[in-house]
Amino acid sequence: MDNEFCCVDEVLGQFFPGGCSLAAAAAAPPAAQQQHFDDDNNNKWRWCKEAADKLILEQTVRFKEDGFGVQFHPLFSYGTASVWGECALDELTRAYWEVAVDEVYGSSMMFGIGTRDALQTVPFGFVDLLGGVGRLGDQAYGLSHKGSIFHAGTSTPFCERLRSMDGPCTCTVGILFDGPSARIGFSLDGKWLGWAFQTVKLAGRVYFPMVSSTAQRSYFTLLQHRQRQTRSPNTLQQQCMDAMVEQMLRARGTELPSLGKFGLPKGMECELWHKWCKRVMHGRSPPVERNASTQTEEGDPKSAEPPHSPRKRKCPPARGVRHASGDLGPPAANPLQKMPRHYYIAQ
Template sequence: MGEPPLRHGCDDHWSWDRRDCSHEVRLYGPFLQVAHFHPNWSSGTAGVRGTRVLNHGRYYWELRVSHRVFGTSMMFGVGTQHARLHVDAFKNLLGEDEHGWGLSHKGLLWHGGRWTHYTRPFQENESTTIGILFDGIAGTLTYYKDGACLGVAFRGLNEVREPLYPIVCSTAAKTEMTLITTKRDFVNLQDRCRAIILKYVRTRSDLQLLKLPKSIKEYLSETLTDTVQIFKPCNEYVHIV
């Protein structure tokens, strides 16, 4: 299987966006890492966008997909703010137009309303782990399944001028996709140094104890996530500090 992507990078910190998802998506977990689709029954296709802007960097994330793998389309990939996140129809939503690039559980790649064969269909009703490597420098998107690289799926993403975000969507009722890994490459030496410091400084209160200039503390705090959130349905949440 080889080395995992971005093994020498650092942990990234992003989640599913409670303000940018279908009303048929429920978000759970301390940091919105669990997306639950169609909690009662399904009458269409629902999606959710991630909070991470991907352009110009290298990012890798993994999704644990529940054993409820079935239906018309479960999709994983990237898209712009113009990619639709809900439609009252069963369809391959991510990649229906030029605003999305997605892989369906049927093993098909979708972009611009067209599909191509990419890999074998996923085994239905078996949980699986999907890895996605976005390389904004080379402009490629590569998928992994249960640790095995499936090869480059899309090229030319470095030419996209609009912000790109992680997106998942599903037509299947009571499906869950959980973010279990989020990694990124270092931007520069300063970024690498920050990652080392934050291995030992985990909270903002700890950071304030350091005798450092205010500007450096602000830079260090940009990637801290010491706020706990318990979420109800999309767009409704309880905030606990």
């Protein structure tokens, strides 16, 4: 752990300046709390039901109607499961969110992030799912309720066992994702625990918030969350990328571009690729510019002719036979003239 911050309000003051503190929001009337919640979250996200269809069908998880709450193993527990949040996290994003649990118990309850390739469930095993299992552990970072952090199948002690500081049952875990510095930090009931991961792998990856549990009827509720991009869409860099996409579409149409030749950082290359895909899939491409070698003039018979139209082979014109004396004799007989029509070969 580190002592960089004393409380979550200091964290939010540095990474999300201008926003209302959590303490002030909690002390406000319920109507004001809801207004503050709505104002701070123009793009409110929830737990992702669409990515958990199989778990819902198997009755492994059950979502609350508003999407902010999820219950694991509502009937009985025989394995480990996880769910993703809807918030995309990349190297340009800073985000903070809090998850409240009714009671901390069981073999493993975890909080963290993971890509869509991260392991979602282990049907018959109680494991530390976020970052702690198999080769797919490289796709997730997680904090266990027992105080250890996991990534790529390895665990490291980080803090004491997560226990409620305000009551015997519930506790609130805060997760801070700082994309520009590739770090993940945690808090417990408003107290800053420290930076758990200092070198998150971000090149070409998009993460999402995750929670996992082995405990029967364990309930996770998404509380206040904040998110902002470190670069606004109207910056000079974004305008340059838009211009590059425009030029690529004009020069090569919808042909796949070769972005490696630009020598851009991996993050910018991925962002440029996403912009190109978005323009091709959802926008109209500008007309393709052709050079002089590919231009055809109007009225040129080549332009009117289909590219693969069959053409009949024509016989060479009959010519006279020149004798040794130099006189031009009668024309030689063309053998193809005596042939039926079907002997003409289509090219």
